[in-house]
Amino acid sequence: MDRPLTGDLRSDGGVLDLAAYEKVGGYEALHKVVREMTPADVLKEVTDSRLRGRGGAGFPTGQKWSFVPMGDDAPKPKFLIANADEMEPGTFKDRMILEGNPHLLIEGMILSAYTIQATNGYIFLRWAYKVAAERITRALAEAYDKGYLGKNILGSDYSFELHLHTSAGRYMCGEETGLLNALEGKRANPRAKPPFPQVSGLWGKPTIVQNVETLCNVPPILRHGAQWYLGLSRSEDGGTKIYGVSGKVRRPGAWEMPLGTTMREILERRARGMREGHSFRGVLPGGASTDFLVEAHLDTKMDYGSVQAAGSRLGTGLMIVLDDKTSVVGMVLNLERFFAQESCGWCTPCRDGLPWTARILQGLLEGRGRPGDLERLEMQTRMMGPGNTFCALAPGAMEPLQSALKYFREDFEKLIPKSDAA
Amino acid sequence: MATIYVDDRPYEVDPGKNLLEECLSRGLDLPYFCWHPALGSVGACRQCAVKQYRDENDQRGRIVMACMTPAMDGARISIRDKDAAQFRAGIIELLMSNHPHDCPVCDEGGECHLQDMTVMTGHNYRGYRFGKRTFRNQELGPFINHEMNRCITCYRCVRFYRDYADGKDLDAFASHNHVYFGRHEDGVLENEFSGNLVEVCPTGVFTDKTLKGHYTRKWDLQTAPSVCAHCSLGCNTIAGERYGQLRRILNRYNAEVNGYFLCDRGRFGYDFVNGDRRLRQPLLRGQPTGAPEALRRAAALLGRQSRIIGIGSPRASLEANFALRTLVGPRNFFSGMAAGEDHLVARMLRALRGARVRTPSLHEVESADAVFILGEDVTQTAPRLALAVRQAVKQAPRTEAMRLRIPRWDDAALREVMQQQKGPLYIATSGATKLDEVATASCRGAPDDVARLGFAVARALDDSAPEVAGLADGDRALAEAIAGALRAAERPVVISGSGSGGEAVIDAAAQVARALGRERTADLCFTAPECNSFGLGLLDAMNTSEAFQRVADGLVDAVVVLENDLYRRAPGAVVDAMLESAQVIAIDHSAHKTVEGAAVALPAGSFAETEGTLVSNEGRAQRFFQVFVPEGEVKPGWSWLMELAQAAGRNELATLASPDDLLAALARAVPVFAPLPEHLPTAAFRVNGEKVPRQSPRASGRTAVQADVTVHEPKPPADPDSPLAFSMEGYPQQPPSALITRFWAPGWNSVQSLNKFQSEVGGALTGGDPGVRLLEPGANGYAAYSEEIPVPFERRDGEFLVVPLYHIYGSEESSAAAPAVAERCPEPYAALNLEDARTLEVEEGALVEIEFDRALYRLPARLSAGMASGVIGVPMGIAVQGVDVPAWSPCRKV
Amino acid sequence: MLTEQERERIREEAGHYDYAQAACVEALKIVQEGHRWVSDEHLKEVAELLGMSPEALDSVATFYNLIFRQPVGENVILLCDSVSCWIMGYEDIRAHLKERLGVELGETTADGKFTLLPMACLGTCDRAPAMMVGGDLHRNLDNGKVDEILGRYRQPPET
């Protein structure tokens, strides 16, 4: 069992129904937990497993749960939400599990909810995932029928209601506090932190928002224990990771591998290297909002610490490859247009800075570049640096730009007419 | 207290506040947009960035938003830091990237927070070279202009309108850099506080449409501190004039009264001053004449031998009323209030001057954590109080949310925890009220039943209060619930007023407050009919019916009517009869039936053309000042009275030459007014030997003002009566709080400069808020419980009880003459319960006929689920006036 | 006017939450199922059903990408324009679609069959370029495939 998340997926792309899931050990962890473990026990196990969030920020999961107020006088109800909004360009990992093994997510959610004693849960699914929506709906019904969900789960005094909520499309819905507003039927603007959702989340009540992949790690951790889980990894953090590659490689796709597998191994062994006639120039290691890395970084281990040391972020762990035939400036323009379009419009640097950024890039490509444009772009990256904007969207948007300006500066400079021509 | 370091200087601060407000409170300049002192922080605009350092050794620091960072002990920040300064300039540049740069044609120009902040950040070169987005503007009704291209997306408008004032029809649409603020389609902004958008919006998106009709830049306006005359709350305003026209009203902050906000009646009702109903010349039996002739004729009527009486006015100043009282003698002076009104005011004052209860300021109402309203539709009769109640309703849930250690200023976070929770608010009235939407429970009944509920609440609070006989179980349960909520609250407030017309309602409210006040003085807030009703009530005069009686008895030769349309005080036939049997001298600012029927009418100054003192519903005496010298033969009411006395050879007013003299004499004559001369600024007041200028140092084109007549610069009129000057010369710095003619400070041209006038952001004005409270709880006095509990209301066959209804636009006399307000006035109607309508077989809009107080009315029916059964509501000042209601009336379908 | 059935569904959705507003996006999607887009009239009806002002509901409606406040055609084509699809030839597909449909992005064909809209990442980047038509996902697109897909939607439904 070295691929606890995807090892059981059907090769035909079909879905594991409840019976099939149970056959491979599904819901064993749940049986065990409600019978033998207190919430504190579960929390300890998850903390010891060194599971970190797979949604992009990589926050230690056990630690996040520990901030939820517990005990009789804790506010009620508490909520657990699966973040299945997956809209980060270049990212398609949660879809695999949602379509292939929804019960894994459901079991993960029940266990996580039990740990924080949440009584209500939502799967916040992006609208475009139609197949997933159907399959989750069916799986939920199965789980309710079997008594895994609802009142007094497996005869215990723990109850948990779980609903599917589909959004209406917006990248901001993936940001955890934007998600809360979206669920409440409001504009998906982010909320200020503090207070953190663990204290004041959905409708002002304690709430945990967790990425789908993160939650799917919980059943195996509880089934096999934290030590086993740590052993899966090639890094100091526990577990496996779903890595993926898109762009002009021979075999794009996503694969579950030990956390800490090197970039080269993923690109060469799994994605089978670059397509005929294309060579590698760079890569966004973990989705659209991470910094470019280049050839020199290919032996970097894809774990939280190593990618960060190389100057980028693990992000979602899904790589977008830049080849030599693709325009760097064009690619960055595409990314910045996306971010400008998806900006919620709440804070100034992002709302007004991203469209400006995109227009400068567009100007460069259309032969309307001007001296000073690159300095202006650099200024934008500073204006939208971490902490300067209200949420992480804009700083994320600046990561590919600032690193492109660093590694591929000549591609930009080429597009600026000499000043005497102006 | 905590110590923070700003650019290495220590400052003592309140750790419950954020860094932005504390910096501003300490006099430091830091630009901001989305933060508003009354609305709190949301961190959207990112304009207030500063560098924060971990400790003395931290050299790098990080940028934080001052408005989102608590002023914690030991915090070290830098405003001057280069990165922070560059960031702030960069934010302005971004905000301006889509801005049309149309300052020269923008109404906000010269008092624009965006301009000020742009200058403050030092941004001056525009780097953005691409196209701008453009929006379509909306038609938002008679009060507000909309120019969305100027928007900088600070979200203040929706945060005020929707979150603070509970308005429904303004919101944010779309996203990214297309965010749009407006209605979902063109139409009138419905909320009663829409005018505040003009001041809340930091740029020229929402501007004053009435000002646009006669536009003048801020620096060209001649301005003076004023007090709103359109209801009893006494909100402080700044009134501005140019070329003899009153141009606009702005809010004048008073922490205890109106704070940052006014209602739309107060803001837009001023235009009656410029209206065509103004009286600018004396009239003899309706025919214009010159002042000497008018005075001669009037003097003939007021000779020594004549038996004269004076009818004052609850909308005129204490000074003018007292001048009249002095002229005719206290035993011949009548308050100008109708009998019913007079009794209501007297009851309210009696309760407030008694023990156990205290009248709260508006600010105190805002922080109440339980409210019980009896018989008053405050949104219509005292609108700013309704806005305060809406804040009070948020008080209890906010206190609860703050237990999660969310600071008071962290508005968005508090809202998320509070959601739609509401603190206790109970309302008992005869008709539906707008506040019902935020009430815990509201119930409907005829005024006597409203009173009974109040008495029952008092009883539930204190069983030594008299029992209410024959109370229905439902009412008893409701009374228990209300009593429970009031008892559990830390700062409960009981609100009532003259609006129901029921004396028992007022007694009941007082009873509740007394019962609550057994342990600790309880807050009891009454709204009065007009801006100086309480002032007149404290003068303790006879009412107008008594005046009519005296005339009818043949005991009067001449009547002086001061600023009063008697047709609003008594049935037309009664007034007609008086105008026939006695010679009337009417003094008023606008023409009305009384003026037209008078033997002599003299043109008085409006609130903007005179000065005087009004006593608000809080018992707060406040001074308003003359803004400009009117054209024509208009003179202050008191001034006419002095001239009349002199012309008639009477010497009652001989020793009194100015409003100050009048006030001093009043203070000697009526003890309750004793504190006035000491607390209100007099004409002798000078700073450094100088008066306070009404014009800004930048008033332009003074030599050109009369260029069509003469090229010589006109000499400014003298003003012996006030500490203000009709000039730009004078004391150039901040005057004492009562004399603030404009909010302006170096670098701060917009109303946001207010922070430079406050002791701290959101706190009292420097030197204390203006006005003096005349009603403090009496140690002894009437505290005994009333035993006069009315019997349950019983409907009658074929008859209905006519009860008064009010409208913010239309019910009040002078504002209704302002064209923009007139557009919002409803048509006359009679409101009926659905059930009653069915019985009478009337449909919406069908004419019904009612007859009461000696007059017959035909009114279109308005069916309202919110009316109590067995009563008919008629809008006062719109469908009827001069009637004594509640009154029984037959009702027929026409 | 909404059908009684639609109203019932919206009421039921609202019943799932303590605050009816939480169901507003779902309610708008129910409207779109029946009417393709949300007209001003429908917006007001839904607002009333949920106890919201039209402004409050429209504020939410105009925020989300997939709530259509303008009429759309029978089939909405959501063409992924995000980075992986762009690398893999989105622009060619876009040009081809525009040519075949005779419309620009954001427009509806004259026969009302298709509306062509750009869409952010569809989460199928390993099989780019991709688009959704109606609710169906189509991936690894090339011009031939696009023609074939359009043909399928153009054909009158088999009887």
Ligand SMILES: Cc1cc2nc3c(=O)[nH]c(=O)nc-3n(C[C@H](O)[C@H](O)[C@H](O)COP(=O)(O)O)c2cc1C
């Ligand atoms: C603009 C933005 C979009 C995001 N989108 C997603 C998303 O689609 N899915 C997700 O799991 N996390 C997303 N995140 C991260 C979430 O905010 C949050 O960190 C995550 O759901 C926490 O779960 P985890 O700890 O399990 O990673 C996004 C963050 C930002 C700033």
Ligand code: SF4
């Ligand atoms: S950075 Fe600001 S505008 Fe951008 S998405 Fe976040 S809050 Fe919205």
Ligand code: FES
């Ligand atoms: S005033 Fe601080 S972010 Fe707007």
